[in-house]
Amino acid sequence: MTDYRRLRVALLGAGAVGSQVASLLRQHADELADRAGARLELVGIAVRDVDAKRDVDLPRELFTTDADSLIVGSDIVIELMGGIEPAREYLLHAINSGADIVTANKALLATHGPEIFDAADQVGAEVYYEAAAAGAIPIIRPLRDSLAGDRVQRIMGIVNGTTNYILDRMDTEGAEFSDVLADAQRLGYAEADPTADVEGYDAAQKAAILASLAFHTTVPLDAVHREGITSIDKSMMDAARHAGYVIKLLAVCERLTEASGESISVRVYPALIDRAHPLASVHGANNAVFVQAEAAGNLMFYGAGAGGVQTASAVLGDVVSAARRHIAGGVGVGESTLANLPIVPVGRVTTRYQITLEVDDQPGVLATVAGILSEGRVSIATVEQTVVESAEGESGVARLVIGTHKALEQDLSETVDRLAASGVVERVVSVLRVEGN
Amino acid sequence: MTDYRRLRVALLGAGAVGSQVASLLRQHADELADRAGARLELVGIAVRDVDAKRDVDLPRELFTTDADSLIVGSDIVIELMGGIEPAREYLLHAINSGADIVTANKALLATHGPEIFDAADQVGAEVYYEAAAAGAIPIIRPLRDSLAGDRVQRIMGIVNGTTNYILDRMDTEGAEFSDVLADAQRLGYAEADPTADVEGYDAAQKAAILASLAFHTTVPLDAVHREGITSIDKSMMDAARHAGYVIKLLAVCERLTEASGESISVRVYPALIDRAHPLASVHGANNAVFVQAEAAGNLMFYGAGAGGVQTASAVLGDVVSAARRHIAGGVGVGESTLANLPIVPVGRVTTRYQITLEVDDQPGVLATVAGILSEGRVSIATVEQTVVESAEGESGVARLVIGTHKALEQDLSETVDRLAASGVVERVVSVLRVEGN
Incomplete structure (x- = not known):
């Protein structure tokens, strides 16, 4: 067996994903060492309650409630606690202690991503987060x-x-x-x-x-x-x-x-x-x-x-990438903000829509509805009109299902308001966007 | 605009994929420089015929028939000629000249992969080949x-x-x-x-x-x-x-x-x-x-x-990866042979099968067929028997569609031979494997 350099891996959290990560790290240690070019030594698992029941059997001596001591001296810190605090604080501590970090914490990245990435940039650490985007799917x-x-x-x-x-x-x-x-x-x-x-x-x-x-x-x-x-x-x-x-x-x-x-x-x-x-x-x-x-x-x-073991696959892929970087150098996944395009509010987006209305079943109603749409710059692609049957037979109400061409969200929403207030529309049953071509 | 280091990129081949790669490299030069951290300068395109008609317009002065001179001094060589020779020779030359290489040449990698990868290993070059595995699909x-x-x-x-x-x-x-x-x-x-x-x-x-x-x-x-x-x-x-x-x-x-x-x-x-x-x-x-x-x-x-522009996407992804490695170090895609598992012949594989037979439509035939399958260690999961109609009505022939449980390929193939020779089977219509669960 090759005599690999050892990398100290700390795990924060031992829930559904964390316990699987710990288990796989131990179970496939030799294979992971071959692939990473380094032996991934799980040095400890920080949890709130050392005696809590876990999904998988792990040696009790791995568990600690002292995350900060565990982080110090670790080469790779895997954060699978979820939530904002104390996850954020621990990750910043890990980065500033010289570790690369692997996290599945989408809430944290979506709210404090720039802070985490900036901190990593300043010390040359890397942030891996495959499991935060779409679970086990490599994206x-x-x-x-x-x-x-x-x-x-x-x-x-x-x-x-x-x-x-x-x-x-x-x-x-x-x-x-x-x-x-x-x-x-x-x-x-x-x-x-x-x-x-x-x-x-x-x-x-x-x-x-x-x-x-x-x-x-x-x-x-x-x-x-x-x-x-x-x-x-x-x-x-x-x-x-x-x-x-x-x-x-x-x-x-x-x-x-x-x-x-x-x-x-x-x-x-x-x-x-x-x-x-x-x-x-x-x-x-x-x-x-x-x-x-x-x-x-x-x-x-x-x-x-989602799923504990499935997500663990994505986390371990990141751990191997982090280990390879420790051995061979190079850059990790990181973030990239070099384009920094403006983000427009939803009102400025154009989409196709399907609008379902209940209207008075009377001559001229379709013309009125079509007129309101046209005034609102919403162009009709398809219309289907059916009579709504009630228990007593004819209800006097017709259902209109209108498919639109691409329209500006803001125009559409104002037009739907005008339809609702128009007097000929009994009820706006639904307004749904249509995606895909 | 950031003043990036320049990397010299040589392209071998200007067919459907090559001409798109050249075009995109020029068209998106600034964006690619930002992403790669280096300016990707297309220094030349080696082709057999400088005057041949291309799919896209490219400056004539980029073209040369002298691939070897183009290769010398290039940082990244993209091989999109296809075929074994001279692609193999050029890639080895590129590797030994200190370039990283990007190739979409599946025929070459499937037949001379180890030679190429070994040559790269010896000089610390990297081989990128995303486009060789499944076209534009990142796999x-x-x-x-x-x-x-x-x-x-x-x-x-x-x-x-x-x-x-x-x-x-x-x-x-x-x-x-x-x-x-x-x-x-x-x-x-x-x-x-x-x-x-x-x-x-x-x-x-x-x-x-x-x-x-x-x-x-x-x-x-x-x-x-x-x-x-x-x-x-x-x-x-x-x-x-x-x-x-x-x-x-x-x-x-x-x-x-x-x-x-x-x-x-x-x-x-x-x-x-x-x-x-x-x-x-x-x-x-x-x-x-x-x-x-x-x-x-x-x-x-x-x-x-497949497709020229689609495959070009995969090639350019590799070029950016190669450029990042030039700037930041690290390892490329490479190959990994550390498991080196034995490869078994197809006869030792187990699969489910669907066997379609035309048999004499007489009592006892199904029992005979089932007996031959059972002797051959092929276990039946489903059977459907239908009478084959001929123009004159009853044909005296029945069609048996047999779904098997998982069986050894070698057992199955011997069993089908015995069925064909059994006297009750008029014709083996088809034997197909069933994949997926």
Whole structure:
């Protein structure tokens, strides 16, 4: 066996991902040493409670509650605690102690990324974060390295497993949101408090990280437009299916080219997507990132977006990269902000829409609706009108499903307000964006 | 504008990919300089005929027929000539002149990879070859870096666009192989001499490269079992569709665990795959690589497998990586042969099969067939028997479609021979492997 140099690896956190990372580091020690060119010695695991029950068996003597002492003298610090504090403080300590860091902490990177990256830059440390962007799916290196000679135009990602699981079951079973959510909570696919997932906060953090990398621009979390999926009901799902669409929660990161120059838009919302689009067949809790690049064309990266052992794979890939850098030099993943494109608010984005209205079933109503749309600079691509049946037969109400050409978000939203106030519209049933070509 | 160090970039070949690389290098020079940390100066393009017509406009003074003079003094040499000689000779010259090399030459790497990599190792040069594995799809870095802490169990790749285009059209249009091939040739999806594609040679080269990387083992091209798609006809396609399958030409790279230790198998053949499998929805000339890893689970990488500008994206990503290494040090993609697992012949692989037979429609025939299978250690999972109708009505012939459990390839092939010679089997219609779970 080759006599490799030893690198001291400290682990912060021993939850679902952390315990798997610790276990794999020990189980595959020889193979990892061969690949990294260094022996990765797990010197300790910092946790809040040394005696807490873990997912896997690990020697008790590895555990400590003293993260700061563990960090000092470590070559690589892996942070898998989650949350902002004390994770931020520990990572800054690790960087300033001369360690490279590996983290899966999307909340921290999306909110304090620049602070962490700047601190690393100042001391020549590297920050690896493959697991923070889309779980086990390798997306950081493709974006940073493989596409380094290309220009990313657009990313559409299904980056939250919980919401994809819920929407997929609503689509395939015709179930209601609340029923599927309750079931997902029972099965462990959703948290007891599902807010971070179903309101799109988790997806927004990942969108900020992906957009930063793809467009070489710092994207603060509050520049990401965010809508969740709680308003999606069975009738919207059924209507989408009828029209050849499926509803997915998408993280859209887009390069916009206007006369005044380039800018970007980053947004998370449920959208209609054609069933023939590769993203439409991403089922269950799986994730996928669809990338459109100027030269490479359409690429898709698919895999598990979460899960302890799956995410551990991405973390260990980063640990091996960090170790190789210790041995052979070179640069890590880092961040790149050299383009620093302006980020436009969602109102300045153009998208196609599907607007569903209930209107009075009377002559002239369609003309009125079409007039309001036209005045609002929203051009109609398709219209389908059906009579709404009530229990007593004719209801006097018709349903209009209007597909638009690309329209400015701000124009659309003002136009929908005018429609709602127009007197001929009984109810705005839904307004959904249509993504993908 | 930052005053970057200049790196001299030499290009060998100006075909579909080469001319796009040259064009993009010039068009995006500033952006590439920012990303690479160095200005990438295209110092010349070596071609056979300086006056040949090119796909894009490039200054005439860049062209030269003297590749060797161009190579001397270059920091990065991009080889996009294809073929073995003189590409091999030029690359060795480039390496020994101190350049890092970028190549898309799968034929060369699959046959002379070790020679090239060894030469590079001896002088500390790096070899980048993202475009040689699956066109524009970023797969090298995910395998080498992102999955460096994981263990790849299996790769199933659709890695040849021409054959996927042909099979997809046969599937969706119910067309015959020869008709679609002729059409593909007319449309530029297939070469005038389609042998390299339809006989699986191109896929086998890519399989050798992917398997080498995934299993840290040198895989010589002649260790790759190879079958093409010329035997696939409309009736097999129809039968596959009827049974819920689609036929795809797959490159399968598999880690085998036997009592005697680990080994690998690398093979290319047309196989049945369930329509619900992500690979089944890879349409047209697209490629996809499905990776099963111990920890990460199932991953898929999807995109354009060929095309001048698409492949240029992968080449430029490599050029930027090579430039970063010149500036910041570190290691490139290289090869890794540290596991050097034995490669087993296809006879020792176990797979599921679908065997279609025409048999005498008489009592006892199924029992005879089942007996031969059982003696041959081939276990039956499903049987479907239908009477073959002839123009005159009853033909006296029945069709048996037998799905097997996993069986040893060698057992299966001997058993099929015995079936053919058994007297009750009129005709072995097809024997196809079934891949994916």
